[in-house]
Amino acid sequence: MTATDARPARAPEAPPGPPGDATPEAILVRGVSLTYGGETPVHALADVDLTVQQGQFASLVGPSGCGKSTLLRVLAGLAPPEAGPGVEVRVDGQDARERPGLAAFKPQRDLLLPWRRTLGNAALGAELSGIPRAQAREQARTLLGRFGLEGFERAWPAQLSGGMRQRLALLRTFLAPRRVLLLDEPFGALDALTRRDMQEWLQEVWTEDQRTALLVTHDVEEALMLSDVVFVMSHRPGRILARIEVDLPRPRGLETTASAEFGALKAEVLRTLAAGRSPGSTQP
Amino acid sequence: MRRWTWRYAPAGVFLLGVVALWQAAVEVFDIQPYLLPGPGRVWTAFLEVRGVLPGHIRTTMTEAVLGLAWACVAGAMTAALLAGFAPLRRAVYPLLVISQNIPMIVMAPLIVVWFGFGIMPKVLVVALIGFFPIVVSTTDGLLRAEGDLVELARSYGAGRLQVLRTILIPSAVPAFFAGLQISATYAVLGAVIAEWVGASSGLGLFITRSQTAFRADRVFVAVVVIAAVSILLFAMVHLAARLAMPWQYAQHTQAGALTETPTRSNASSRKDVR
Numbered sequence: 440m441t442a443t444d445a446r447p448a449r450a451p452e453a454p455p456g457p458p459g460d461a462t463p464e465a466i467l468v469r470g471v472s473l474t475y476g477g478e479t480p481v482h483a484l485a486d487v488d489l490t491v492q493q494g495q496f497a498s499l500v501g502p503s504g505c506g507k508s509t510l511l512r513v514l515a516g517l518a519p520p521e522a523g524p525g526v527e528v529r530v531d532g533q534d535a536r537e538r539p540g541l542a543a544f545k546p547q548r549d550l551l552l553p554w555r556r557t558l559g560n561a562a563l564g565a566e567l568s569g570i571p572r573a574q575a576r577e578q579a580r581t582l583l584g585r586f587g588l589e590g591f592e593r594a595w596p597a598q599l600s601g602g603m604r605q606r607l608a609l610l611r612t613f614l615a616p617r618r619v620l621l622l623d624e625p626f627g628a629l630d631a632l633t634r635r636d637m638q639e640w641l642q643e644v645w646t647e648d649q650r651t652a653l654l655v656t657h658d659v660e661e662a663l664m665l666s667d668v669v670f671v672m673s674h675r676p677g678r679i680l681a682r683i684e685v686d687l688p689r690p691r692g693l694e695t696t697a698s699a700e701f702g703a704l705k706a707e708v709l710r711t712l713a714a715g716r717s718p719g720s721t722q723p
Numbered sequence: 724m725r726r727w728t729w730r731y732a733p734a735g736v737f738l739l740g741v742v743a744l745w746q747a748a749v750e751v752f753d754i755q756p757y758l759l760p761g762p763g764r765v766w767t768a769f770l771e772v773r774g775v776l777p778g779h780i781r782t783t784m785t786e787a788v789l790g791l792a793w794a795c796v797a798g799a800m801t802a803a804l805l806a807g808f809a810p811l812r813r814a815v816y817p818l819l820v821i822s823q824n825i826p827m828i829v830m831a832p833l834i835v836v837w838f839g840f841g842i843m844p845k846v847l848v849v850a851l852i853g854f855f856p857i858v859v860s861t862t863d864g865l866l867r868a869e870g871d872l873v874e875l876a877r878s879y880g881a882g883r884l885q886v887l888r889t890i891l892i893p894s895a896v897p898a899f900f901a902g903l904q905i906s907a908t909y910a911v912l913g914a915v916i917a918e919w920v921g922a923s924s925g926l927g928l929f930i931t932r933s934q935t936a937f938r939a940d941r942v943f944v945a946v947v948v949i950a951a952v953s954i955l956l957f958a959m960v961h962l963a964a965r966l967a968m969p970w971q972y973a974q975h976t977q978a979g980a981l982t983e984t985p986t987r988s989n990a991s992s993r994k995d996v997r
Contacts, residue, residue, distance in 0.1 A: 515878045540880020550875045554893045554970050567879035567889065595970040615879055 465619050465651035466491035469527035471520040472676075473509055483509040484520070485676035491653055491668070493618075496645060498654045498662035498669045500708060502716070506677030507655040508547065511621045514653070515544035531618050540568070543615035547623045549608035551596035557583070558592050560607055564615030578614055585644060586610040602633045609641070613648065620652040626661070638664050642690060659708045663701060664691050671708055673715035681711045760940035765947075768940035775929075776944075780952060782925040786842060786914040787956060790849020794906055797850065798857030799899060805858070806865035806891075816862075823855050828916055835920040845925070848917040853906030857899065864898025865891050897971065900964040907960040911953045926952075 468489040475481040483506040491497040499507045512518040514530055516539035528534065530541040543564060551560045561579035566572055583589050586606045596604060605625055612620060625641070626634045638661055645652060645665070656662050662669045663685055671681045685704060687695055695701055742762050748754070749761035756764055805812040831848050838844040868891045876886050911926075918927020926945055933941035965972055 517874055517878055539877045544875075544878040546871060546875060546878075548871060550869075550871055552872065552890070552893065554896070554968070563876075563889070564879045567876060567881045567885060595973045597970065598973060 463492055464490045464529065465493045465495070465531055466497070466514065466653055467527060467529040468510070468514070470523060470525045471510070471513060471528060472523070472526075473506070473513065473518060473520050475509075482676040484513070485678050487677060487679055489670055489679055489682075491651055493651055494649055495667045496652045496654070496665055498656055498666040499672060500656060500659055500662045500669055500712070501672030501677060502674050502712065503657055505672045505675050507657075507672055508623050510672075510677065511544065511623050511653070511655050514619075514621055515539060515542055517544075541617065542619040542621045543612045543617040544621045545608055545612040545623060545625055547627060549596075549604040551599075551604055551607060551611075553596055556593050556595060557588055557599070557607060560596060561586075561588075561610045561614060564611045568616050570616065575614065579610065582610055582614065587640070601629055602637060605629065605637065606640075609644075613644070613650075618650055620650055622652060622654045624655055624657070626658075627656075634658075634661070639690075639692060641665065646689065659705055659712075660696060663687075663704055663708070664696065669704075669708060671711040671715070678715075680715045681708075683708060683711075757937045757939050760943060764940045765943040768938065769944045769947075772929075772941060772944060776948060779924060779926045779929045780948065782842075782922075783911060783914045783918065783927070783949075784952060784956070786845040786917070786925065787849055787910040787952075789842075790846045790913065791853050791903070791906060791910050791956075791960075793846065793850040794853030794857055794910075795899075795903060798854050798902070798906075799861055801854075801858050802861035802865060802895070802899075803887075805862045806895075807887075812862070819855060819858060827852055827913060831917050832920045835917065840921045840923070844920075845914050845917040845922070849910050849913040852909045852913040853903075856905040857902040860902030860905075861895050861899045864895030864901075867898070868894035896968055900960070900967065904957065904960055904964070907956050908953060910956060911949055915949060 466489065468487055471484055471487045472482075473484040475483055487506075487510060489499075489510075499510065501507050509518060513520050513528055514535055516530075516535050516537055519537045520526060520528060528536050533541055535541045552563065555563065558576050558579050561583070562570075562572065562575035565575035565578060570578075580592065583592060586609065588603060588607060588610065591599065591603065596607070599607065605628075609622075609625055612622070626637050629637060642665055654662070654665060666685050669683045669685060670679050671683065672678065673680050683704065687698070687700060687704075746761045746763060749759060754761075760768070805815060827848060830851070831844075834847055835844045838847060872890045872894070873886055876890050881889065914925065915927040915930070918925040919931055922928040926949055930942055930945045933939075933945065
């Protein structure tokens, strides 16, 4: 089941947005290391290699504090990796090092602007990308239903529930005219039931959208439910321990999670995670 | 309505008690009216001068509002500069704090000497008084804008100006109004002080005239009017804050009543299990 040459079942289609000088890799990371300075330097990433093909849904799984979010911030152009020969960070074919704005980034917190209503928040990413305000809001309006926010156009973020806030933050991310989505634990703060609903919903929305996505999570089931490929990361400093392909049929639902293949994949991810924790492979 | 009554009834009763005690004291101890007039006498004085009061009120209010407006413009712009350039902030901020220890009552005559007896020096005094709380509060608000929000905007490729417009300025609006409310409470006082020095109209002039005529009752009228006008100005600022920050006053009870809307109801594909 794993490490086969089988490509994901879905054929990568032309993603929305202007046709740039598209390479097959939507996300390309080579030899990325990063140490946070300060009084006690934190070695967050160690020589990370990772590629995600155009149109794939990829997940990054690892223990808390392993540098998953840091890697996403590197890809978002917000954290510069250490320089070195052969170091590459490419998003949609372009060098993303210290160049924000190439991917649509959804940080862990929903980060809705308290002074903007639902529509204004949804349109923020599109607006900052240069789409005229009215047009951005019109796009947002057409997608409100799809994101379960119908009837809440004029609500302030403080008036929305936790799940709605996360969906709104995702809508903001999806509305940014980018071909790569970077999603950092979008459902981390939600209760288990809401979380499960949201995963199935995200799967549907993404299937219609066909954009490349890289999801950070520490929930193995979530990663397997949603992804074409799962990258398992070690404890800090984060390295990629394994690349596991998930070619389970879509749409995946409760039945999928009960299947034997799913169980085997889950066991493999967990085994890899455990191996990454064993003495010798981590620092204290 | 009932809740309002209950909220303000104690203060009203207390105030009435104080006024009654004041009247009683003046009568029992037979205090001379030029020293301390009783409330009854103050009321009579009010009826005497009510014809000339509106003109004075208009003058003072104009000075206060114009001064506050200038304080807002200058304060907000200075705050943006101070927040944007750290070296400037380090150079200017201590001086700003020290300048607050210069008593306006000393500065007012000088300002009148420099700028004449028109409305301009009064507006300037009010603006100088109002400037400081607005600068301090707004600078603080700009600097405290949430780093994560700034980073989010940057992740969409926003430049410095876009970050300022979409994140920093809206974040600082509550702090700006907090400063403005403090400034507003001092604005009328500032105008009155400036009018003492020399004016042809205004509540400050009215007080000076009443004092030189030993009309303590009229001074008391002015005191009450100044208090009322200050409250009015404060209420205006409060209203402006409400209009500028509707999200701060939105009903938050709705979130509790909200249940998760079933997203699947508008999902295209059918749910298989459950």
